Amino acid sequence: MVESEIFRALADPTRRAIFERLAGAREMSVSQLKAGFDVSQPAISQHLAALRGAGLVAERREGRFAYYRVDPKGLTPLACWIDRYRAFWPARIEKLKDVLKGMDR
């Protein structure tokens, strides 16, 4: 399931912070991303690979440089998941009302 990959990718606080920093910019290189994080460049690259694996981040190569940006399509499954539960409970409450009506007091 795609959602579980997204949740896993965002479960790590550093990875989440990287994702949020990318979301606030148009595009960033690994070294730009590294600034402000107390994490090594290879570690940042590893987090980026995980985010790319979950479809959350896209990479653009230019010569020997790589640039990263948020892939907006990547969040759609997560938005759908939250929407599903937002619709879930009101629908269940309607059923609960019927059950209560049918019970012996």
Place this chain on the structure above:
Amino acid sequence: MTDDTAREDSITVDCTLDEPPEQVWRALTEPALLAQWLMPNDISPGIGDRFTLQGSPDAGGAIDCEVLAAEPPRLLRYSWHGGEGLDTVVTFELSGTTVGGTHLRIVHSGFATAPARGTVTMLRAAPRRPTARTVMQSGLKLAA
């Protein structure tokens, strides 16, 4: 029924029921009654008790639960671990109304434990099919 959008990491649904809290409590905690409105289950409402809600495969499949709080007939809280790999918590708060009914509040919380609080904010701000621009704009709001 209202939807509280103030909390970013949870879904809150409020409703008023005609029946008293004691009766609503039964509908929340007796397997046969709960099955009629939620899902087939083997609920046992003692703190620490584990049970399973048998969700249909298209609804995410089985949900593993553990009772975290049970104070009949006013508070029931259990963990909700679905097939999506996300740990959330569902809380039912019941209070009697002046006309003998029940005010029921359901809070499904903990979405922020997986995606960041800000990520959920971003999802709220983004349209159904977010464009690069809207996600980034929401992201900028986050950073501000």
